[in-house]
Amino acid sequence: MFAYLVRRLFLMLVTLFGISIVIFFLLRIVPGNIVDILFAAAGYVDPADKANLEKELGIDQPLVVQYLHWIGGFLRGDFGYSYVSEKPALQEILPRIPITARLAGLALLFSASIGIPLGVISAVKQGTKLDYGLRVVSLSGLSLPSFWLGLLILTASVAMFGQMPIFNPNPQTWLEAFATYAVPAAAVGFRSAALTMRITRSSMLEVLRQDYIRTARAKGASDAAVNYHHALKNAILPVITVIGIEAAFLIGGLIVTETVFNIPGVARFLVEAIRWRDYPIVQNLVMFIAVVVVFANFTVDMLYAVFDPRIRFTD
Amino acid sequence: MRSVWALAAMAALSVLTTSTTTLAGEPKQGGILRMYHRDSPGNASIHEGATYSLNVPFMPVFNNLVIYKQDVAQNSMDTIVPELAESWAWVNDNKTLTFKLRQGVKWHDGKPFTSADVKCTFDMLMGKSQQKFRQNPRKAWYNEVNDVTTNGDLEVSFNLKRPQPSLLALLASGYTPVYPCHVSPAEMRTHPIGTGPFKFVEFKANESIKLTRNPDYWRKGRPYLDGIEFTIIPNRSTAILAFVAGKFDMTFPTEVSIPLLKDVKSQDPTAVCVVEPNNVSTNIIVNSTAPPFDNADVRRAMALALDRKAFVDILFEGQADIGGTMEPAPAGLWAMPKDMLQSIPGYGPDVKANREEAKKLMQKAGYGPDKHLAVKVSTRNIPVYRDPAVILIDQLKSIYIDGELDVVETANWFPKVARKDYMLGLNLTGNAVDDPDQSFYENYSCGSERNYTNYCNKEIEKLFDVQSQETDINKRKKLVWEIDKKLQEDVARPIIFHARTGTCWKPYVKGVTVMSNSSYNGYRYEDVWMDK
Numbered sequence: 142m143f144a145y146l147v148r149r150l151f152l153m154l155v156t157l158f159g160i161s162i163v164i165f166f167l168l169r170i171v172p173g174n175i176v177d178i179l180f181a182a183a184g185y186v187d188p189a190d191k192a193n194l195e196k197e198l199g200i201d202q203p204l205v206v207q208y209l210h211w212i213g214g215f216l217r218g219d220f221g222y223s224y225v226s227e228k229p230a231l232q233e234i235l236p237r238i239p240i241t242a243r244l245a246g247l248a249l250l251f252s253a254s255i256g257i258p259l260g261v262i263s264a265v266k267q268g269t270k271l272d273y274g275l276r277v278v279s280l281s282g283l284s285l286p287s288f289w290l291g292l293l294i295l296t297a298s299v300a301m302f303g304q305m306p307i308f309n310p311n312p313q314t315w316l317e318a319f320a321t322y323a324v325p326a327a328a329v330g331f332r333s334a335a336l337t338m339r340i341t342r343s344s345m346l347e348v349l350r351q352d353y354i355r356t357a358r359a360k361g362a363s364d365a366a367v368n369y370h371h372a373l374k375n376a377i378l379p380v381i382t383v384i385g386i387e388a389a390f391l392i393g394g395l396i397v398t399e400t401v402f403n404i405p406g407v408a409r410f411l412v413e414a415i416r417w418r419d420y421p422i423v424q425n426l427v428m429f430i431a432v433v434v435v436f437a438n439f440t441v442d443m444l445y446a447v448f449d450p451r452i453r454f455t456d
Numbered sequence: 457m458r459s460v461w462a463l464a465a466m467a468a469l470s471v472l473t474t475s476t477t478t479l480a481g482e483p484k485q486g487g488i489l490r491m492y493h494r495d496s497p498g499n500a501s502i503h504e505g506a507t508y509s510l511n512v513p514f515m516p517v518f519n520n521l522v523i524y525k526q527d528v529a530q531n532s533m534d535t536i537v538p539e540l541a542e543s544w545a546w547v548n549d550n551k552t553l554t555f556k557l558r559q560g561v562k563w564h565d566g567k568p569f570t571s572a573d574v575k576c577t578f579d580m581l582m583g584k585s586q587q588k589f590r591q592n593p594r595k596a597w598y599n600e601v602n603d604v605t606t607n608g609d610l611e612v613s614f615n616l617k618r619p620q621p622s623l624l625a626l627l628a629s630g631y632t633p634v635y636p637c638h639v640s641p642a643e644m645r646t647h648p649i650g651t652g653p654f655k656f657v658e659f660k661a662n663e664s665i666k667l668t669r670n671p672d673y674w675r676k677g678r679p680y681l682d683g684i685e686f687t688i689i690p691n692r693s694t695a696i697l698a699f700v701a702g703k704f705d706m707t708f709p710t711e712v713s714i715p716l717l718k719d720v721k722s723q724d725p726t727a728v729c730v731v732e733p734n735n736v737s738t739n740i741i742v743n744s745t746a747p748p749f750d751n752a753d754v755r756r757a758m759a760l761a762l763d764r765k766a767f768v769d770i771l772f773e774g775q776a777d778i779g780g781t782m783e784p785a786p787a788g789l790w791a792m793p794k795d796m797l798q799s800i801p802g803y804g805p806d807v808k809a810n811r812e813e814a815k816k817l818m819q820k821a822g823y824g825p826d827k828h829l830a831v832k833v834s835t836r837n838i839p840v841y842r843d844p845a846v847i848l849i850d851q852l853k854s855i856y857i858d859g860e861l862d863v864v865e866t867a868n869w870f871p872k873v874a875r876k877d878y879m880l881g882l883n884l885t886g887n888a889v890d891d892p893d894q895s896f897y898e899n900y901s902c903g904s905e906r907n908y909t910n911y912c913n914k915e916i917e918k919l920f921d922v923q924s925q926e927t928d929i930n931k932r933k934k935l936v937w938e939i940d941k942k943l944q945e946d947v948a949r950p951i952i953f954h955a956r957t958g959t960c961w962k963p964y965v966k967g968v969t970v971m972s973n974s975s976y977n978g979y980r981y982e983d984v985w986m987d988k
Contacts, residue, residue, distance in 0.1 A: 172865075172867065172868045172871075173865070173867035173868045173871060177867055177868070177870070177871050178498075178866070178867045179498060179590070179591060180591065180870060181866060181867065181869055181870035181871070182498060182505065182506060182507055183504070183505065183506040183591045183593040184506045184593060184870070184906050185506075185593055185905035185906050186870070186871075186874055186905060187592075187905065190590070190591060190592070193588075193590075194590055197590075223661075225498055225499070225661060226499075226646065226659075226661045227499075227642065227645060227646050228646070233661070292693055292694075295693075295694060295697050296697060298701075299697050299700055299701045299723070300723075303701060303702070304701055305697055305698055305701035305703060307698060307703050400690065400691050400694075401691055401693075401694055402694070403687070403689045403691065403694055403695075403698075405660070405662060405663040405664075409662060410661075410662055413496060413661070413662050416866075416867070417498070418867060
């Protein structure tokens, strides 16, 4: 297990190094830089002013020098300055991370707490009206884009109650915090919940057909014990995998949800930074997301071992 | 008896209404004006910006030497009032403009305002000082200024190469605040210091901008508001819903499109909404240095093919204006008379006849029913650019031109145009001041950085200077009409229409004036108050 862990950690470092190169060079391939955008906003360009500004920002340097400068700073914990706000990149990024993390966490919690039980119910009640109903719900969750769902929620709340959930940056109580994040988390988590529900259902159906389930029933185990102790425990592995993958893909949904609900999180900030070609923000933020995703995958692999004792990482 | 009660009730009601009106008419102190903002501005420095995303939130931080009256919708020479200057005078054969400055004005950090601040602001704008702006988009406004000189702490003079009456109009623009000498341009981008009615508190990119009342403002009793908070909401649907739901007191100025205005009024009938022109023209830019538009016949045919009314009807439900370079009347002060406008090829009411003429020109250029001209119509990837571009493509079909839409990200739009890497472009031109000097020199003079099409006509350029020096307004107007007509006939940058847009606020917000011939000059907010 220890050797496996060391190897995995080494591979993670190699992956992150590769990602850093891809992030850096992909961003440079995109046409236009911050100076072009600033001058586009001003509606003119003076070649001398442009050259001065490029020099001031260091984007006149060869790409390799720029990369080494960035990655060296990243490793030292020096994340540079935002080209747009001229504030330290870390100062811009850090306050936004908890907002998105809470939103993502709640969305995943929503996804798991709704998707898994409903998936189990759907499987156990296979072929009933309840099963069909839940399958329609899960299908709609996969079909409705989160931006549409978000706008629908907002429009409905304004039309029906004359009110609109608006982001509260400083919730004082748990209740306020929940009220702030619950609706957007539900909007973004609905798709994940639907996916989780479908995977749980199909995985459960497969397990419920196994001999050992029949044996458990023959031994007189209760339905609850069979479904939750024997079946779900064995059906959960693909579900965990899906939730892990969803955690990584959630960022896409969060960008839309943060835009629709006007939440000043890191996902929307990233899109804005890309629009401005604010390299220090984009590079460091994407790198941070890469670190999170790589660690999420690692955690999922570790969870496999926890949930399935047959899996041994000994080599 | 019943009628007596009814009369009494009506009388009581009318007394109540009258007293309420009287009370409502008295400005009240206090309250934070909550407004959404359409976009996160790149920085907070007005002198380095060219979008009203920047003017709207930061204009309240500053003062100019002079300013257009903030409670009059139409900017004109007659509505210019003193601000940091107490008075002004033209001397030396109209070649020197001297300002007497207000005494006792302090910057928001407590330092005194003096004539040195005026000098260093304009020296920087003219590129004469050590410190430089990162960007200086309106440098050309001061081409005729030789230098700015001070006479003691309270007098400053602009010495001109030749008379230029419009200088006063340019100085009255929201784009012309006076900056403090003791604060660097870099600091002004992140933490602006002004002398204005509101102090800068905080700017969180993509999140919010907060201003607070300046208790030491030189204009006693102003501002009425305790502060202004802008919440940045780029998603227009979310922003409008939030306004309807009462989360905001006001929409971002001129940001409610005509179709959206209906939604706002149906969902919030109490909202006060105004529709005004904003001196932004939608126009065509043509790369006349490369085929096929290096052929004047093709350019003229394209101009003749335009059905401007169709654009106005489709995009604005009829609520937009047709004109030349200068904003159409009655909001615009320099617009050609209607009969003169209609004498320009392509502006006449008979679109069919215009297109027949256009077809002949296209055939002369070698195109026809069997040989269509394929062009790429480039435009920015935002609806106000994209939507008219689609209609343009449809209209060009009628004269054997097959257009293909080429949407360009904002980041690449200007570099693409600057390197002439386009055939035909659909463009928007916003004018900061309704004055020919601003529009002509900026967009049509040879070598100007904002003359995207590199249009250069030395004869017309001479006329630019003649009108610029003319002090008789009526004579100047006639010259301006003549120039505008020639610009359209030359297909320099064919103007399709001038937009109109809406602004809404809650009924308790008082003292808002939306400028009708500028999008850049009406955001001091010192007279705005809330009746609640």
